[in-house]
Structures are given as C-alpha cells and as structure tokens.
Amino acid sequence: MNISIPQRGRCAQVVAKSRQAGASLVEAVLFLVIVVVVLLGLFALFTGAFSTSKIQNEMAYVQTLSGNVESLYATNHNYGTADITASLVSTKNAPTPMIVGTGLVNSWGGAVTVAGVTNDFTITYNAVPQKECIQLSQASLNPIGVSINATAQTLPLTVAAVTTACSSVTSNVIVWTLS
Numbered sequence: 001m002n003i004s005i006p007q008r009g010r011c012a013q014v015v016a017k018s019r020q021a022g023a024s025l026v027e028a029v030l031f032l033v034i035v036v037v038v039l040l041g042l043f044a045l046f047t048g049a050f051s052t053s054k055i056q057n058e059m060a061y062v063q064t065l066s067g068n069v070e071s072l073y074a075t076n077h078n079y080g081t082a083d084i085t086a087s088l089v090s091t092k093n094a095p096t097p098m099i100v101g102t103g104l105v106n107s108w109g110g111a112v113t114v115a116g117v118t119n120d121f122t123i124t125y126n127a128v129p130q131k132e133c134i135q136l137s138q139a140s141l142n143p144i145g146v147s148i149n150a151t152a153q154t155l156p157l158t159v160a161a162v163t164t165a166c167s168s169v170t171s172n173v174i175v176w177t178l179s
Contacts, residue, residue, distance in 0.1 A: 054107040055132055059139045061095040061106075062123055066141050066178055068093040069114060069121055077179075079116030088114055108132070110171075120144065120179040128174055133166035134159070137174050145177035 023031075065088070072093060073079055086102045088094040098104040104112035110127025128136060137148055138157050146153045148165035149172055166172045 055135050057097070058107055058125075058132070058136055061098055061112075062125070062136070062139050062176070063141060064095050065104075065112075065114060065123055066176075069123075070178075073121075077119055079118065079121040081116050081118060083113055083115045084121070085112070085114050117177065120177055123176045123178070125174045127170070128166075128172045130166050130169050130172060133168075133172035133174060134162050137162045137166065139176075141176055141178060143176040143178050145175075147173075147175040147177075149173055 068088065069079070069084070072088075072091070085094075085104055089099050089102050089104065094104055098106065098112060104114075106112050106125055106128065108127050108129055110125060112126070113122075113124045115122050115124070125136065133148065137146060137153075138159075143155070146155065146157060148162060149167060151165055153161055153165060
C-alpha cells in the first residue's frame, strides 16, 4: 500500500528542489582537498625540474669556463698566479648568465672564481647546495685535482666520497684544478 502525501503550493516545490541542487559541504571540502593535493604534486614536479635544470646549466658553464681558459692560454700554458675571472668577463669568455659586474655568480648566488696556479688553473664554486654539490663535483672536466670544502679528493671521484665531502646543506665549496 502506497501512501502518497501531496505537497501543496510553490514553497513545497522550492524546498524539494533546494535539497537536490548544489554540493554539500562535505563534497566541497573533498574537492578542495583533491585540488590541494594536485597543486602540491605539480609544485614538487616543478621544483625538481628546476633543480635539474640548474645543475645542467652549471655543468655546461663550468665546462665552458674550462675550455675558454684553455683556449686563451693555448700558446704558453702559463696561467700566472692571480685571479683571472675579471679578464674572462671583459674578454667575453665567461658564460653570459653567470656575469654580474666584473665577477661570476652561480645559480645559487655563490661567487665563481678562476685563478691561475702557474701551469694549472682552478675553478672555484661557492655556496653550492648539498644535492647539487654531489652532482656538480663530478662534472666531466678531466681535472688533475678536486677539493670539496677544503678537503682534497682522491681521483677518480666516487659517489660515496663526494656524498661525505658535500657536508653542508646550503654552502659547499668545490675547487677543480685543471691543466
């Protein structure tokens, strides 16, 4: 037996429709949670890609610096014993994105210097974050020496050795000695 109670008037129809239309508070909160999770995922993906891009850029920059120094001094291989960073900048032999005034700066805001050591030269990177230090210190430059945080490393470098040497979370110093 079905008993149906008729609803009267326009108010009853509006009440019935309002119960069915729109989202509940629970559904709205659930939607917001999903949006926040998606945005956090995108942020993590973006920052990871940005960090990888910085490493790739810096590896290219250090290789460019090394090659340009070797080209400038190709005839006599006497690099002197002074800082040659300003001459690299003034002769346009330094990567343009690194140039700040008469000096060089890496992607993390640390100073980059190139100095002669008579028949060799050094490239020094300051303020390198830990994860990037581990990767950047192993750049394929064929160095004759590598120092991380003032500690000489045994060549060839190993991941275990550079992981230990790159001990600062935000401010490691890498020095490559090249000839």
